[in-house]
Amino acid sequence: MKRFIGFITKEFYHIFRDRRSLFILFGMPIVQILLFGFAITNEINNVDIAILDHSKDATTKEIINKISASKYFSIKQLIEREDDIEAVFKKGKVKAVLNFEKDFSKNLVKDHKATVQIITDATDPNTANTISNYVSSILQKYQQEQNKAITINYIIVPQPRMVYNPELKSVYMFVPGVMTIILMLVSAMMTSISITREKELGTMEILLVSPIKPFQVIIGKVFPYIFLSIINAIVIVLLSIFIFKMPVQGSLFLLGLESVLFIISALALGILISTISATQQTAMMISLMGLMLPVILLSGFIFPISSMPLPLQIISNAIPAKWFIIILKGIMLKGVGLQFIWKETLILLGMTVFFIGLSVKKYKIRLE
Amino acid sequence: MNNTNVIQAEGLTKMFGDFTAVNAITFEVKKGEIFGFLGANGAGKTTAIKMLIGISNPTSGQAHVAGFDVSTQAEDIKKNIGYMSQKFALYDDLTVKENITFFGGIYGLTKIKIKEKTKELIEDLGLEEVANQLVGSLPLGWKQKISFSVALLHEPKIVFLDEPTGGVDPITRRQFWEMIYRASHQGTTIFVTTHYMDEAEYCDRVSIMVNGKIEALDTPKELKKQFQVDSMNDVFLKLARG
Numbered sequence: 001m002k003r004f005i006g007f008i009t010k011e012f013y014h015i016f017r018d019r020r021s022l023f024i025l026f027g028m029p030i031v032q033i034l035l036f037g038f039a040i041t042n043e044i045n046n047v048d049i050a051i052l053d054h055s056k057d058a059t060t061k062e063i064i065n066k067i068s069a070s071k072y073f074s075i076k077q078l079i080e081r082e083d084d085i086e087a088v089f090k091k092g093k094v095k096a097v098l099n100f101e102k103d104f105s106k107n108l109v110k111d112h113k114a115t116v117q118i119i120t121d122a123t124d125p126n127t128a129n130t131i132s133n134y135v136s137s138i139l140q141k142y143q144q145e146q147n148k149a150i151t152i153n154y155i156i157v158p159q160p161r162m163v164y165n166p167e168l169k170s171v172y173m174f175v176p177g178v179m180t181i182i183l184m185l186v187s188a189m190m191t192s193i194s195i196t197r198e199k200e201l202g203t204m205e206i207l208l209v210s211p212i213k214p215f216q217v218i219i220g221k222v223f224p225y226i227f228l229s230i231i232n233a234i235v236i237v238l239l240s241i242f243i244f245k246m247p248v249q250g251s252l253f254l255l256g257l258e259s260v261l262f263i264i265s266a267l268a269l270g271i272l273i274s275t276i277s278a279t280q281q282t283a284m285m286i287s288l289m290g291l292m293l294p295v296i297l298l299s300g301f302i303f304p305i306s307s308m309p310l311p312l313q314i315i316s317n318a319i320p321a322k323w324f325i326i327i328l329k330g331i332m333l334k335g336v337g338l339q340f341i342w343k344e345t346l347i348l349l350g351m352t353v354f355f356i357g358l359s360v361k362k363y364k365i366r367l368e
Numbered sequence: 369m370n371n372t373n374v375i376q377a378e379g380l381t382k383m384f385g386d387f388t389a390v391n392a393i394t395f396e397v398k399k400g401e402i403f404g405f406l407g408a409n410g411a412g413k414t415t416a417i418k419m420l421i422g423i424s425n426p427t428s429g430q431a432h433v434a435g436f437d438v439s440t441q442a443e444d445i446k447k448n449i450g451y452m453s454q455k456f457a458l459y460d461d462l463t464v465k466e467n468i469t470f471f472g473g474i475y476g477l478t479k480i481k482i483k484e485k486t487k488e489l490i491e492d493l494g495l496e497e498v499a500n501q502l503v504g505s506l507p508l509g510w511k512q513k514i515s516f517s518v519a520l521l522h523e524p525k526i527v528f529l530d531e532p533t534g535g536v537d538p539i540t541r542r543q544f545w546e547m548i549y550r551a552s553h554q555g556t557t558i559f560v561t562t563h564y565m566d567e568a569e570y571c572d573r574v575s576i577m578v579n580g581k582i583e584a585l586d587t588p589k590e591l592k593k594q595f596q597v598d599s600m601n602d603v604f605l606k607l608a609r610g
Contacts, residue, residue, distance in 0.1 A: 211474070
């Protein structure tokens with residue numbers, strides 16, 4: 001035990017004396033959370049639009065007022081001619097143009113039908129889509145208000161309700177993802193680098209010749225990172241609660257346990273990487289390419305798994321991060337207990353055991 | 369087994385697939401001896417050492433180090449030997465004192481003992497001024513001396529030195545050999561590999577490995593006589609050329 005404490009003390013010296021690893025450990029999580037939370041967002045706010053109103057009657061005025069009163073849009077320009085549409089888009093001043101047809105009110109009364117064209121700049125398809133949806137919903141609302149007075153035989157009113165994230169805040173989606181990335185990065189990359197560093201410096205050999213046992217070396221190397229990863233997880237949860245006002249609905253205790261499980265699986269991967277790479281550079285490259293990319297692309301963090309081609313959907317099952325994100329979303333957003341996520345937990349546990357077994361086996365072969 | 373032999377190898381062999389890295393070497397090292405283990409790069413020196421210090425299992429043959437079998441009692445061997453690799457592996461981002469404390473700790477020395485040893489080592493090497501400096505900032509020659517002293521911290525019966533003088537200047541090498549002699553006088557057996565032939569002259573006995581086999585083993589004086597040359601360098605050249 002005394003040896004173990006000495007070993008861990010040494011490991012902390014390494015971490016705290018290396019600015020680069022300190023930054024990765026503590027700077028990165030905060031920077032990433034803030035970046036994803038504030039800068040990268042799917043919500044729209046105060047989008048500049050232009051209006052081309054061919055009729056300029058009471059109805060169109062009312063609709064335009066409604067749109068400009070919403071916090072989503074601000075009317076930047078009123079244009080007069082069809083030709084100007086292209087021009088305002090090219091200048092990049094507006095993201096959308098609403099084009100009301102001639103005799104809007106009249107048509108509405110006469111034909112019970114009038115059209116407004118929503119032209120959006122689809123160079124950014126997500127935003128274009130969102131804008132178009134928002135405008136449609138404002139129009140629909142207006143129409144319903146008008147129809148209250150008139151009696152129609154029947155009408156189907158869709159009532160969409162977004163549950164678990166009613167305001168569609170994108171931070172709700174990013175927090176679980178970023179937490180996953182960070183825990184993976186800190187646990188897997190940092191451990192694999194710190195173990196290969198000992199190999200590169202030749203100190204690993206000295207350690208193997210000493211009476212300290214190989215598994216003690218590995219546990220000694222990994223332990224500080226378990227500790228630091230847990231701190232990171234806590235920091236991320238606190239940031240999301242206090243800065244982004246994203247409440248954790250479920251049990252914090254369960255969240256903690258699941259995080260520790262994921263951290264251990266990432267550490268096992270880190271050890272595995274260290275057994276196959278001879279230098280720190282290799283370890284870093286393998287960690288980044290082999291772990292980070294799949295976590296970002298295939299875990300369902302950014303791109304929904306259900307819309308991926310089948311082969312990728314199958315591959316995504318092999319990524320521990322996918323399961324962890326499902327678990328995190330379950331606990332943080334839906335507030336579910338273990339009875340709803342036991343399957344994912346079991347898969348993650350199985351993977352962890354598998355990775356540990358594999359790295360122990362690899363490590364032994366290397367000693368031979 | 370003879371009591372005065374601290375290392376005894378019989379037909380020690382290591383194969384990697386079809387390649388025989390170490391081919392049935394047999395030799396013994398007496399207590400307190402400085403034993404030179406010579407050979408060109410790739411002759412199998414490092415593989416042989418790895419088997420003797422218990423981090424690589426022999427394919428066949430056997431060896432006893434400090435009275436323990438290398439195949440079955442590696443853990444006991446590790447407690448009784450010191451090892452210094454060609455990289456003088458210390459932690460660059462730890463101070464001299466922290467390095468000593470750490471290595472003392474993994475060999476299970478008590479806190480009091482570590483304190484005592486640290487003081488002794490720092491005085492012996494004249495490191496008072498740099499004891500709290502990071503090892504990374506010290507010149508190579510100092511690292512080498514500290515590394516050797518660290519290998520002796522737990523007072524091992526045998527110290528294995530794998531090319532301990534690579535890359536250091538002649539004066540430092542000289543001083544280093546003085547340290548080796550001192551340790552040897554105190555009863556520590558020294559097992560040293562080198563490819564500096566002048567250093568071979570300092571050894572009590574020398575073995576020369578060529579292509580995995582020990583081709584010559586005797587005192588430097590006898591070897592020179594046997595090959596009818598004036599220096600160990602010539603002995604080596606004669607052997608290596610076949």
